Amino acid sequence: MLILNNEQAFEYHPIIKYIPKRLRKYLSLVKLNQAEEIRLRRGRPLMIYFNDGGYFIDEHARLSKNETNAVIVEGTDINEAIELISESSLYAFEDCLRQGYITVCGGHRVGICGSAVLENGSISSQKNISSLNFRLSHEVTGVAEALIPHCIKDGHILNTLIISPPGCGKTTMLRDLIRLISQKGYRVSIADERNEISAVYNGYTGYDLGYSSDVLEGASKSEAMLILLRTMSPQVIATDEIGLEEDINAVTKAISSGVAVIATVHSKSFLTLKQAGISWINKFNCFVTLSHRNGPGTIEEVYCDL
Secondary structure, X not given: OOOOOHHHHOOOOHHHHHOOHHHHHHHOOOOOOOOOEEEEEOOOEOEEEEOOEEEEEEOOOOEEOOOOOEOEOOHHHHXXXXXHHOOOOHHHHHHHHHHOEEEEOOOEEEEEEEEEEEEOOEEEEEEEEEEEEEEOOOXXXXXXXXXXXXXXXXXXXXXXXXXXXXXXXXXXXXXXXXXXXXXXXXXXXXXXXXXXXXXXXXXXXXXXXXXXXXXXXXXXXXXXXXXXXXXXXXXXXXXXOOOOHHHHHHXXXXXXXXXXXXXXXXXXXXXXXXXXXXXXXXXXXXXXXXXXXXXXXXXXXEEEOO
């Protein structure tokens, strides 16, 4: 089998360039367009997750639900993957180890698990990395079309919160909603802390976000929202996975300034958030609940309280 170099890897799927070379020869023969995750666990089988669950891959690059003859991930594979995703800059990688993930080119997010290194009672880094989760980002255009009549009323964008557990397509839905709103001429500013929404690379966005969108990536979402509010005269600010107090303060500042906010949050449903006593949800007036029932991005409920 051919072992792909980084340039050849892009012909198959951009994520392949971050996969250790020993494992590329298997994954290059698998159609990854519909894959959701690739899991590397030290000393355990290489696994690929699709909508219908996880699959093992054998020495002939065949997918199976059976672990027999599955390719095993070695410690050297984990170490090489870390070198690839950090681009050999372990110093710059330290903050990613502390947070437990790194976002690579294309908006793909790599989750990192190992032994926590504590400093003053808080995680400062990780060591002895044991597993990596490559969460594959997908652009699905048109998926948010059904939301437009709910999110825009009489020409005004409603403050919209997209709700779902992890892995149910929140970011994909948010990205397409941004595209559709931007194409209608609204000025959308995107606070993209992890570079998952826009996949900016060398100043160019990796996804279609419409022609009226501006992106600030890499800064904390709370800081980015305030900078965008001051500098880009947005009509809409969009961001992903809010919840911290500073996030809510920035959302409040934006809304009180007359700017609409579209954001996502981890939860099972709008009702779950209400029952948990999350008071800040009152800042929003349109709620979209997603699930994985018919695949990522399944719209379960849209509730708008005008």
